[in-house]
Amino acid sequence: MKHAFFLAWRNLNAGKLRSAILVGCLSVAVSLPIVMRVVVARFRNELTQRAQSTPLIVGATGSRFDLTLHALYFEANAPSEITMREVATIRESGRAFPIPIFAKFRVERFRIVGTTAEYFDFRSLKVAQGEGLQRIGDCVIGSGVAARLEIEPGGHLTSEPENAFDITGSYPLRMRVNGILEKTDSPDDSAIFVSLETAWIIAGRGHGHRNSSDDTHAPAAGEEEGSLVPVDPFTEVTDENVHSFHFHGKREDLPLTAIIVVAPDERSATLLIGQYLTRNDVTILEPPQIIEQLMQLVFRVERFLNGAAVVLLGTTATLVMLVFALSLRLRQNEIRTLFKLGCSRFMIARILLAELILIALVSAVLTAAVTATAVQIGPEFLERTLTGS
Amino acid sequence: MISLDDVRFDFPQTTFSLRIGSLEIAPDEHVAITGPSGCGKTTLLQILSGILKPVSGAVRIGDAELTSMSDAERRRFRITSVGQVFQDFELLESLRLVENILLPFMINGALILDGPVRARARSLAESVGLGEFLNRPVTKLSQGERQRVAICRAVITKPSLILADEPTGNLDSLTKLTIMKLLHDQARATGASLVVVTHDHELLSGFDRSLDFVEIASQGKTRKQTGPEDAS
Incomplete structure (x- = not known):
């Protein structure tokens, strides 16, 4: 043979x-x-593991799949916005604990996720390098982001405008990378976490003021004396200007794309679901069920x-x-x-x-x-x- | 001694048959067989090699009686005792030069491919001037070189009978003489009988005997026309 x-x-x-x-x-x-x-x-x-660890989510009425995938993976088309008022409503109900999420912007393909410190506890996320969020303008990044973008704590990432041709839209924010999270083999590895306030600044809902003298420069040949030109192609929060950042309007009106809802028991969850049955503009979903339908x-x-x-x-x-x-x-x-x-x-x-x-x-x-x-x-x-x- | 005695071969699915009354070839004898196309020369070679089995008569090669052998025995006899050279060389183009020479050892369990055989293949290739091209694909060889490889393949088993069917048909004049000399030399080196079918009368001088096939075949008085397909 x-x-x-x-x-x-x-x-x-x-x-x-x-x-x-x-x-x-x-x-x-x-x-x-x-x-x-x-x-x-x-x-x-x-999908099932992630869904089971996220018992309830609240978001704008629309595609159930989009809202679920957005809340779990920060992906899919960002659903219609809800407001911080829902967070207050849930908190005041005393039936569950809300974790707000505002995730509309990206750095390259990585989603910028505005949230609160409770999210890190909820997902058991730990900082592997550097520190957690210290002030607005900071971000902590997933291990996948760090590896892909080859960035270390102390480096910077700049958000991408929502629409490059919309000059009235969001203005890029240069963020300070404060820390890198431990690898979790979850979508959190591919996320850039910022505070809600930072995310709202990217969305143009808050801004800071600069000293006007910073914006002038010696006139070049042919320029008129004292002319103003934009100095930076992005906004940056610094130790000097951090206190000048503020938001107009009420905090309750600021936008969110989803809320993760942590109910202490099944009864509380059921009551909360019942509470939202009468709402047309906002919906509450059980991710395990939605993911099962998707599967x-x-x-x-x-x-x-x-x-x-x-x-x-x-x-x-x-x-x-x-x-x-x-x-x-x-x-x-x-x-x-x-x-x-x-x-x-x-x-x-x-x-x-x-x-x-x-x-x-x-x-x-x-x-x-x-x-x-x-x-x-x-x-x-x-x-x-x-x-x- | 090679002998055919009152051999009759019927071509399948035709009414044609070939009859050969008597033919004897001595050991070491070099015989050329000539004759017109279609008279049955190739059929004779295939009977001698055991590829075709006559319906009657006797074919003896040395001690072997081919007509009484089974198909498997004739195959075994063919690969161990008969070397064949074809007009179109019939080398396997997927193989290299030395692999083509060794082919008989790869396709029949009756032969063992060992170190001495490999050494003999190399030696044969060198003796025909192809020692430098042992591992060259045969597709990259000239026509004359290919026929030299075919001759090496025919003699690698040290056969007692070498059959060549118009081995120079596709070669130019100079190469024809070279190839024919090579055949004679290799047959003499192994002490084999050589039977060559040829149309070329210029090549007959090197043979001990030249036979007109029409005369051999006509000894069978009831000979009909030969078959159109296998005969040449």
Whole structure:
């Protein structure tokens, strides 16, 4: 059999392109359903865990999925805003503890999450490097952000405008990176946490004042004496100007995108849910239920893809056999030569079988590699696809 | 001694048959067989190699009686005792030069591929001037070089009979002479009988004997026309 494998290998090697196509098609056809199954299972696990640790959320009435994914992952389209008044309402009800979230802006693909110190306790987030939030303008970043942006405590991040063409919109804020959180293998690793006040400043709901002398500079040739030019392309909170930052209007009117609600017991949660049943503008959701509905959707897609994968596998197997049969026809002269030299039909069959085995083996190795890679990046890809980030 | 005695071969699915009354070739003898296309020369070589089995008559090569052997026995006999050179070389293009020479050892368990065999393959390649190209794919060899590889493949098993079917048909004049000399030299080196089918009368001088196939075949008085497919 050793010589059969050698001759088979030589033949496959001589037709590298044909062999590569066969191996590639087989690997994709086999790995696709495996990857789907594993990725969906892991994705479901992650989603479910996060949802179960977040019993209730409150947000503007609209897409339940968007609101849930936003509150859990800070992703999806930011839902319509609610106000800080809801936080007060929940707190005054005495039935639950509210953790406000305002997450509308980004640095590159990383979401800036405005929240309170309670969020860190709620998620058991710990600072690994540097310190926590000290004052407005500070941020602490998830480990994934730090790794991706290669930034250390003491560095700076600048928020991106919501719309680059909207000159009246939010103005970029240069934030001081105060600390890096421990890795949690959760969406918190990819978030930039700031105080609510900092997030509102980015949203243009608060601002500081600068000393006018800071904004002037010696006139250049051709400029009029005393002309003013913008000095910085962003706002920055410094130790000097921190006290000049303020918000106009009532705090209750400032915006939020979601509120995580921590009820001490099931009864309190049920009463709170009942309280919101009569509200049209604000809704309360139970993330485990919403995620379960979302997973049903994912499972339906998975079932469809699995069916498609079976068809693909059957088609590929048929194509492989067809290609093999055609190649046999092309190799008739070679087979006739082997026979004339004294090769038995059994040996010829062994050579052909060895070719199939080699293709299957290489396909299996490639399938394992593709599957392993896909399983690593698949859940994140699926999560980003579903959340639209 | 190689002998054919009152051999009749019927071409499958036709009414044609080939008859050869008597033919004897001595050990070490170099015989050229000439004749017009389609008269059955290739069929004769395939009967001698055991690829085709006559319906009647006797084919003896040394002590072996081919007509009484099974298919497997004839295959075994063919790969161990007969070296074959074809007009179109019939090398495996997926293999390198030395691998083509060693091919008979890879396709039949009757032969053991060991170190001495590999050394002999290298030595043979060197003896025909291809020692530098052992690992070169045969697709990168010239026509003459390919036929030299085919000759090495035919003699690597030290056969007692070498059959060549128009081995110079696709070669230029100079290369033809070189290849034919090589065949004679290799056959003499191994003490093998050499039977070459050729159209080329310029090449006959190197043979011990030249036979007109029409005369051999006509000894069978009931000979019909030969088959159109396998005969040449």
